[in-house]
Amino acid sequence: MNNKIIQHVKVHLPHQILPSATVWISNGMLKRIEPTQEIETIEGEDERIDGKGMWLIPGMIDVHIHGANGYDMMDGTEDSIQEVSRACAATGCTSFLATSVSSTMEDLLNMIRSVKAVIGREQGARIAGIHLEGPYLNPKRKGMQNEKYLRHPNLEEMKLIFQEAGSLIKMVTIAPELPGGLELISFLKEQGVVIAVAHSDATYEEAKLAFTAGASHVTHCFNGMRPIHHRDPGLIVAAFEEPHVSLQAIVDQVHLHPAIVRLMHRLKGPEGMVLITDALQAMGLGDGNYMFGGHHVTVSGGIARLADGTLASSTVTMNEALRLTEANGISMEDAVCMASTTPAHILGLSHKGKIEVGYDADLVLMDEHYQVQWTMIEGNLVPMKDT
Incomplete structure (x- = not known):
């Protein structure tokens, strides 16, 4: 059945919350959204879903x-x-960028081939493309990135990567101060890629x-880069001053102090800030020992670290990041914008990220505890599995 009606939901519209609404879906698209005075009998054979008064938000989009x-x-496998x-x-994310870490060229190409084999037949969230985090990063700000794989920007190597991945490359994170950095930015701009700065x-x-x-x-933002100093402001202040530059935020109460989250929001607004997980394989499993980027990583109390104490990605999920963002003093409307609307805009996903007529029916039903x-993707409920 292609048509669905979702009843008894509190709906997050782009600039408005409907405390009680009914949503009509046809052929995977949002057809009609109306406040509900009273739920009467709705004529027709459409499938009905009772939202039981819970929140209906646009599907979240994790770019990292x-x-x-x-x-x-x-891992280089389709199963991964x-x-x-x-x-x-399962955690409310309907689209994501498959994100690499710095590695050998062979391992990166295997990852790209695995993504290409899965895209179009995903069993859950849709792959919106690939985010290359490295290998053109500065060892001085490497964080958890494995230094033995870091190298200066190499235009010929990047062209080989594009030969394999083509338009799947949507975002590339580099350290622009490295030799060849600006030349690489010019090339990536020609390809229509979102050029990001970090480990810089x-x-x-x-x-x-840059x-x-x-x-x-x-x-x-703030992690893996030169910190702010009053006589050496660095790239963070430069980014704050540029209206066209958006910022990623790992809101897990570890990577960013709540006051910094509020500062980023105050300076950039919800249209200039995106929530990410930056999650490693421990997401959904919890504490234990893992391998990530060629390193041994220990997760304790939900915090992932290398042996020397360096933070190594996170274990936060998108629905938890949404909850913590509001707990940090930011409105739910803005938090949803940062989790859904802004990443969709940055990636050019013109029919995703909003609950609006004509958009894809990528939707998430959440209770008051987030x-x-x-989760629904293009009008189809995703079989849920515990994470």
Whole structure:
């Protein structure tokens, strides 16, 4: 059945909350959204879904995720990509960028081939493309990135990557101050890629050059980059000053202090800030020992660290990031915008990220505790699996 009616839901519209509404879906698209005075009998044979007064939000979009449920997208297998797809859907995410870490060229190409084999037949969230996080990153700000794989930007190597991945490459994170960085930005801009900056020791001046050249995004802002100093503002302040530059935020109460989350929101607004998980394979499994990016990683109390104490991605989910963002003092309307609408806009997903007539019926039903009850992608309910 292609047509559905969702009743008894509190709906997050782009600039309005309907405390009680009915939503009509036809052929995977949002056909009609109306406030409900009283739920009377609705004529027709459409499938009816009772939302039981819970929240209906647009499907969230994670532009930065590495793994989940014990699977890493760098494993080079289709099963790993599918497991991340399922885990994303179970936590309210309907689209995601399969994200790499710095590696050998062979491992990166295997990851790309796995994504290509799965795209179009995902069992959960849809793959919106690939995010290359590295390998053109600065060892001085490497974070958990494996230094033995880091190298200077190499235009010929990047062209080989594009030969394999083509238009699937949607975002590339680089350190623009490295030799060849600006040349690589020019190439990526020609390809229509979102150029992000992180794992970078760029000065304020170097970052300004990168943003002028075409960089427009900051990966996991404040983490893996030169910190702000009053005589050396660095790339973060440069990004704050550029209206076209958006920021990623890992809101897990570990990577960013709540006051920093509020500062980012105050300066950039919900249209200039995106919630991400940056999750590794421990997402959904919890504490234990893992391998990630060629490193041994220990997760304790939900916090992933290398042996030397360096933070190594996160275990937060998108629905938990949404909850924590509101707990940090940001309205739910803005938090939903940062989790859904803004990433859709950044990636050019013109029919996703909003509950609006004519948009894809990518929807999430959540209770008051932000627990996902079900996820719908293009009008189809995704079979749920515990994560």
